[in-house]
Amino acid sequence: xxxxxxxxxxxxxxxxxxxxxxxxxxxxxxxxxxxxxxxxxxxxxxxxxxxxxxxxxxxxxxxxxxxxxxxxxxxxxxxxxxxxxxxxxxxxxxxxxxxxxxxxxxxxxxxxxxxxxxxxxxxxxxxxxxxxxxxxxxxxxxxxxxxxxxxxxxxxxxxxxxxxxxxxxxxxxxxxxxxxx
Numbered sequence: 001x002x003x004x005x006x007x008x009x010x011x012x013x014x015x016x017x018x019x020x021x022x023x024x025x026x027x028x029x030x031x032x033x034x035x036x037x038x039x040x041x042x043x044x045x046x047x048x049x050x051x052x053x054x055x056x057x058x059x060x061x062x063x064x065x066x067x068x069x070x071x072x073x074x075x076x077x078x079x080x081x082x083x084x085x086x087x088x089x090x091x092x093x094x095x096x097x098x099x100x101x102x103x104x105x106x107x108x109x110x111x112x113x114x115x116x117x118x119x120x121x122x123x124x125x126x127x128x129x130x131x132x133x134x135x136x137x138x139x140x141x142x143x144x145x146x147x148x149x150x151x152x153x154x155x156x157x158x159x160x161x162x163x164x165x166x167x168x169x170x171x172x173x174x175x176x177x178x179x180x181x
Contacts, residue, residue, distance in 0.1 A: 057133030058103030
């Protein structure tokens, strides 16, 4: 991206898997440089009839493109979300156009959760908690504390953790959208 143009940030996605349930949420803030341009963006979506959840952090257009590419991989491997994630990561790393995308993708279902990046990274955390974006570290820390010290459901953990991140990170707000599968 040119240094003349300010960086666009669409940030903070958190997923929590616990007790056979999964929730994914995102804040609503889109920032251009140091200016909040939108406060109610939707960066998460349910796919495959609500069985899978996906969210992005980074450029909105790039995030939408990644949703499309992941859904294409799911068409090819309809009963194998991990395989679809691996294939997307492979394509993303090797395709010239995809390699330029400035976003990260989180995909989760009740059994698996992955962070997928354009460098070919495919990460499945051990504890079922995934976070990306500017406020991701704050949301991750809050979620891990809530998992350890409460009996809250995944949806409640995601909502509370994202609100905590929104109170700390200037690129994250407390206008939270949470989905469950």
